[in-house]
Amino acid sequence: TPTGSTTPVTGQVSVITNPSAIQTMGNTQVCYTMKITNGTSQWCYVRPIFNVNLHTGQSPLSTPLSAATITITAGGSAGNFVDTDFQVTGTNTNAILIPTTLNGTGTGEIQIGSGVVADLLVCIQITHADARIWDITSTVNWRSL
Numbered sequence: 001t002p003t004g005s006t007t008p009v010t011g012q013v014s015v016i017t018n019p020s021a022i023q024t025m026g027n028t029q030v031c032y033t034m035k036i037t038n039g040t041s042q043w044c045y046v047r048p049i050f051n052v053n054l055h056t057g058q059s060p061l062s063t064p065l066s067a068a069t070i071t072i073t074a075g076g077s078a079g080n081f082v083d084t085d086f087q088v089t090g091t092n093t094n095a096i097l098i099p100t101t102l103n104g105t106g107t108g109e110i111q112i113g114s115g116v117v118a119d120l121l122v123c124i125q126i127t128h129a130d131a132r133i134w135d136i137t138s139t140v141n142w143r144s145l
Contacts, residue, residue: 012039013046013112013142022138023055024124026131031123034074034138038112043145045109048074048120048138050097052090055133062130065090069128072097074120097124111145 014037024030038044050072054060067088085101085108099108112118126134 010039011041013037013044013140014039015048015138015140017138022136023133024126024136025133027125027127029071029123029125030136031121032136034120034122036112036118036120036140038114038116038118038142040144041114043111043113044142045107045145046112046118046140046142047099047102047107047109048122048140050122050124051137051139052095052097052124052126053135053137054093055135058132059130060092061128061132062092063128064092065095065126065128069126070095070097071125071127073123074099074102 016035018033018035022030022032034048036046036048038046052065052070065088067086070088070090072086085099087098087100089096100106102108102110110118122138124136
C-alpha cells in the first residue's frame with residue numbers, strides 16, 4: 001500500500017508513491033505507482049514531474065544525463081496514458097523529466113476530476129555508461145480547467 005495519507009488535501013492536488021523511496025542502479029528499470037489525488041472542488045489539468053538525483057556518496061557522471069540516457073513511460077490503470085515523450089534537463093548529478101505529451105494530448109497533462117484519484121504506473125530506466133545509484137522523486141504541477 002502507498003505510504004502517506006490517502007485522504008485528499010482540500011484545495012490541492014497531492015501525490016504519494018508506492019514505494020515511498022524509489023531508487024535504481026545502473027541500467028536497471030524501476031517501476032512504481034504514482035497516486036494523484038485531486039482535492040480541489042473542480043477538474044484540474046495535472047502534469048507529473050520526475051526528479052532523478054545522484055544518491056549521496058556516488059561519484060558524478062563523466063557526461064551529463066540526457067534524453068538519450070533516460071527512458072521513461074507513464075501508464076494509467078486503463079492503459080490509456082502510456083507515452084514516452086519527455087523533456088529531460090540533466091547535469092552530472094541530477095535530471096528533471098517533464099512530459100511533453102501524455103494521454104494523447106500535446107500538453108503533457110491529464111485531466112482529473114474533483115475528488116478523483118488517478119493511479120499512474122511509472123517506469124524509469126537510466127542507460128548511462130556510468131553505473132550509479134539514483135534516487136527518484138515524483139511531484140505534479142497542476143492548474144484548474
